[in-house]
Amino acid sequence: MxxxxxxxxxxxxxxxxxxxxxxxxxxxxxxxxxxxxxxxxxxxxxxxxxxxxxxxxxxxxxxxxxVKPPCPYFGKCGGCDWQHIRYEDQVRFKKEILEENLKKIGKIKKPNIDEAIPSPSPWHYRNRAQLKVKDGKVGFFEKGTHNVVDVERCLILKEEICDVMPKLKELLKDLPSEPSEFHIYSSSKEEVLLKIVFKNRFKKLDLSLERVREVLGLNVVGFGIYRQGKEGYPERIKFFGRDFTYEKVGKYKFRVSADSFFQVNHFQIGNLIDRVSRVAMEHQYMLAGDLYCGVGTLTIPVGRYVHRAFGIESNFSAVSDALYNRDINGLRNISFYCREALEGLEIVTEHNPDLVIFDPPRSGLSEKIVKAVASLSRLKKIVYVSCNPSTLARDIHLFHKFGINMEKAKLIDMFPQTFHVEAIAYLRKVK
Ligand SMILES: C[S@@+](CC[C@H](N)C(=O)[O-])C[C@H]1O[C@@H](n2cnc3c(N)ncnc32)[C@H](O)[C@@H]1O
The missing domain is CATH 2.40.50.140 (Nucleic acid-binding proteins)
Incomplete structure (x- = not known):
């Protein structure tokens, strides 16, 4: 060739x-x-x-x-990869990819992979989007380029924000210069938070919350002005109105601030909580440690079934939400620490949990974290939630070297129409 x-x-x-x-x-x-x-x-x-x-x-x-992709931008827009695949088959292919990674990288001969949990709806599932802006266009980057595809409707965004792009274009007229991104987040309370991200400096802004609401026609409870930070994360300059919203997932309530992480597929959050907290409900664990805990989405439900729990998270905004969420959910047995996971290892060792939950970013765990957790004297069980099957498989292989084996893994489809694979792996200490 x-x-x-x-x-x-x-x-x-x-x-x-x-x-x-x-x-x-x-x-x-x-x-x-x-x-x-x-x-x-x-x-x-x-x-x-x-x-x-x-x-x-x-x-x-x-x-x-x-199948015929329903979105007219499919193929050009970099947002989705798999709209041309029947949804049931997307789930099957993701399961096969998970299995292959566990075999090849995880070196597990016959990985035990449970029945997958498809997204209850493969459309309109995303509660948030980071939209790109360039030369008056609002949408997503074209595949493999930094050109912006002008999108009018996005079928994977929640119904409420699916049609928002033309309205954001309208909002551009009220801004002193063109921003590089709009971040929009619609909570289960149908409250919307908006971030307007500028690349560099910008002139004084004359925009009220009432005007944003009027232009977008949405229940925007607050909007913020941000500058593109050095490490790619937007840095807040000023916020107008409320900089947080609330989420309700089954019996749990969460406050989520504009700068905190929250799971994006609003149909699947309850299933994720259920599959993780079930472990604590079905067996008696004394102490649970949740590394990369965010606003306490998993720590709090797990905390209901254990004697004590703690969460470690590097984002200050998420930790303050987590502390608040512990209180509004009526749990007193949970502590949260604002630390980089590596720096928090001392806390992990001091607590010596018998149940550990991980939900790291795509890069997975570092060898130091695996070693420290594997050598906990009371450790019995690990529940590892991952959005990257190759780093998951790499870490599982490392755990295996320390006598911790994967019992089973489960695919939970958080990202329909994309190739992204979310999985839960259940590991147990054998010696
Ligand atoms: C995939 S999210 C999971 C959050 C939570 N378990 C949930 O379900 O909402 C990963 C979290 O890890 C945090 N994080 C990223 N890098 C970290 C690090 N090095 N140490 C501690 N936390 C980190 C992020 O801020 C984010 O809240």
Missing amino acids: KKGKQFKLRIEKLVYGGRGLGRINGRAVFVPQVVPGDVVVVEEVSRKSGFSEAKLVKILSRGKSR
Whole structure:
């Protein structure tokens, strides 16, 4: 296969990252927007050692999972990768990707993977979005570029904010200069928080909360002005109105501040809480430690079933929400610490929990964290929630070296129409 040349290819399977894999003379070729069973014409766009990247030119014969993507921006907009795949098959492929990672990287011969939990709705599930702004356009980055695709409706955003982009365009007229991003978050109380992020300096702003509400036609309870920070995180300059909202998930209430993390799929948060807290409900644990605890979304439900619990989280805003949430949920047996997970290891060792919960960012755990938790003398069980199957599998392999084995894993689909895989792994100390 030569760069620029076109070839016929049969797609064998999908891999993490969302692309399909086919082979030409044994050489792996990765192609986006295909499904297993597709026979396609592709064109090589880059060649690395051992594999090639190619683009789809023509579909000769369609795999069984193919459906017509309902969104007119699909293929161009970088927001979704898998709208061309029937939803049940998306879940099946994610489960296969999880299994493959656990086998190849986790070195588990036959991983025990439970039945998956599909999203109750594969559309309108996201409660928040980070929208890009450029030259008057509002939407998402085009795949692989920093060009903004002007989007009018986004079918994965909650109904309430699905049509918000044209209205944000209207709001641009009230701003002294063009921002680089709008972050919008709609809570289960149908309260909206908006962040307006500017790249650099900007002139004085003359915008009231009433005006934002009027233009967007939404129950905006507060909006903030932010500047793009050095590490990619927006830094707050000023907030107008309320800088927090509330979430209700089953019997739990959470305050979530504008700068705190909260799970994005509003249909699945209850299922995630249920699958994690069930462990504490079904067995008697004395002390639970929740690393990367956010606003206490998992710590508080788990805290109901254990003698004592603690959470560690690096974001100050999330920790203050977590402390507040502990109180509004009537739990007195939980402590929260504002620490980087690595710095919080001393606290973990001092508490010596028998149940540990992890829900780290995509990079997963560091070896130091795995070692410290594995050597806890009272440790019995680990529940590891992950949004990256390869770092999950890497960490599971490391835990295995310390005598901690994976009992089972479960896919919980938090991100329909995308390749992103969220999983819960249950690990137990065997020696
Ligand atoms: C995937 S979220 C999970 C939060 C929570 N378990 C939930 O379900 O809402 C990961 C959390 O880890 C926090 N975090 C990121 N890096 C961290 C670090 N190095 N140490 C501690 N917390 C960190 C983030 O602020 C975020 O709240």
